[in-house]
Amino acid sequence: MSVHIGANENEIAESILLPGDPLRAKFIAEKFLENPKCYNEVRGMLGYTGTYKGKRVSVQGTGMGIPSISIYAQELMQSYGVKNLIRVGTCGAIQEDVKVRDLIIAMSASTDSAVNKIRFKGIDFAPTANFDLLKAAYDIAVQRNKQVNVGSVFTSDTFYNEDKEAVQNWAKHGILALEMETAALYTLAAKFGVKALSILTVSDHVLTGEETSAEERQKTFGEMVEIALDTAIQF
Numbered sequence: 001m002s003v004h005i006g007a008n009e010n011e012i013a014e015s016i017l018l019p020g021d022p023l024r025a026k027f028i029a030e031k032f033l034e035n036p037k038c039y040n041e042v043r044g045m046l047g048y049t050g051t052y053k054g055k056r057v058s059v060q061g062t063g064m065g066i067p068s069i070s071i072y073a074q075e076l077m078q079s080y081g082v083k084n085l086i087r088v089g090t091c092g093a094i095q096e097d098v099k100v101r102d103l104i105i106a107m108s109a110s111t112d113s114a115v116n117k118i119r120f121k122g123i124d125f126a127p128t129a130n131f132d133l134l135k136a137a138y139d140i141a142v143q144r145n146k147q148v149n150v151g152s153v154f155t156s157d158t159f160y161n162e163d164k165e166a167v168q169n170w171a172k173h174g175i176l177a178l179e180m181e182t183a184a185l186y187t188l189a190a191k192f193g194v195k196a197l198s199i200l201t202v203s204d205h206v207l208t209g210e211e212t213s214a215e216e217r218q219k220t221f222g223e224m225v226e227i228a229l230d231t232a233i234q235f
C-alpha cells in the first residue's frame with residue numbers, strides 16, 4: 001500500500017492508463033478489460049487491473065490538476081514499479097484546425113505551474129513524451145486511419161482561464177490544446193526513468209465554445225482508449 005493507493009504489491013500492472021476522472025477509469029475497466037479487479041477505492045480514486053488481448057494492464061484515475069496526478073504518478077512508480085504511464089484525458093483545443101472529438105498525442109507540455117520552477121530552481125525544463133510510446137501510439141492511429149494531431153499542449157493550473165491574451169499567445173506558438181496534467185506526468189516519468197505519454201481527446205473548443213457533455217466525456221472517447229491500450233500492451 002502507498003499513502004493514496006490501497007493496492008497490495010503486484011496488484012498493479014507495469015503498463016497503466018491514467019484518466020483524470022475515476023469514473024472514466026471504471027468505464028474503461030468494465031468496457032475494455034477482461035476480468036477487471038478494483039484495487040483502489042481510497043478517496044474514490046478508482047483503480048483496476050485486468051487483461052487486454054491477454055496482457056495485464058491497469059487503469060487508475062488521477063484526479064484533476066498537477067498536484068493530484070503528481071501524487072498518483074509518483075506512488076505508482078515508486079511503490080508499485082509502474083513503467084509505462086499513458087494518460088487518456090480530455091482537452092480544450094486552441095487552434096482553428098483542431099476540432100472537437102479530434103485526437104491529440106502530446107509531444108511536449110508547456111505549463112504555467114510553478115512546480116518545475118521550484119524543482120529546477122528557476123531554470124526551465126521541457127517536459128517531453130517518451131518517443132517509443134509516442135511512435136507506437138501514432139503508428140496504431142495511422143494504421144486505423146484515425147486522424148491524429150501530434151504536437152505541444154499546455155498544462156494549466158487554471159481551468160477557468162480569464163486571460164484570453166495568454167491563450168492567444170500560446171496558440172500563436174503552436175500549442176494545440178489546454179489540459180491540466182501532462183507537464184507533471186512527463187516530468188515525474190523522466191525523474192523515475194520510465195515511459196509516459198498523453199493521448200487526449202478534444203472535449204471542447206476554447207475559441208468557438210463548442211463542447212461535449214459530461215456523459216460523453218466519461219463514456220465515449222473509445223478510440224483514444226483503444227489506441228492507448230494497444231500501445232500499452234507493446235511494452
Ligand SMILES: O=P(O)(O)O[C@H]1O[C@H](CO)[C@@H](O)[C@H]1O
Pocket residue numbers: 019020021063064065088089090091159178179180181
Ligand atoms: O478529462 P481529464 O483527464 O480529467 O482532463 C481534463 O479535464 C479536467 C478538466 O475538466 C482536467 O483534468 C483536464 O486535464
Ligand SMILES: O=c1cc[nH]c(=O)[nH]1
Pocket residue numbers: 090091092093159178179180203204206
Ligand atoms: O483542462 C481543460 C480540459 C478541457 N478543456 C479545457 O479548456 N481545459
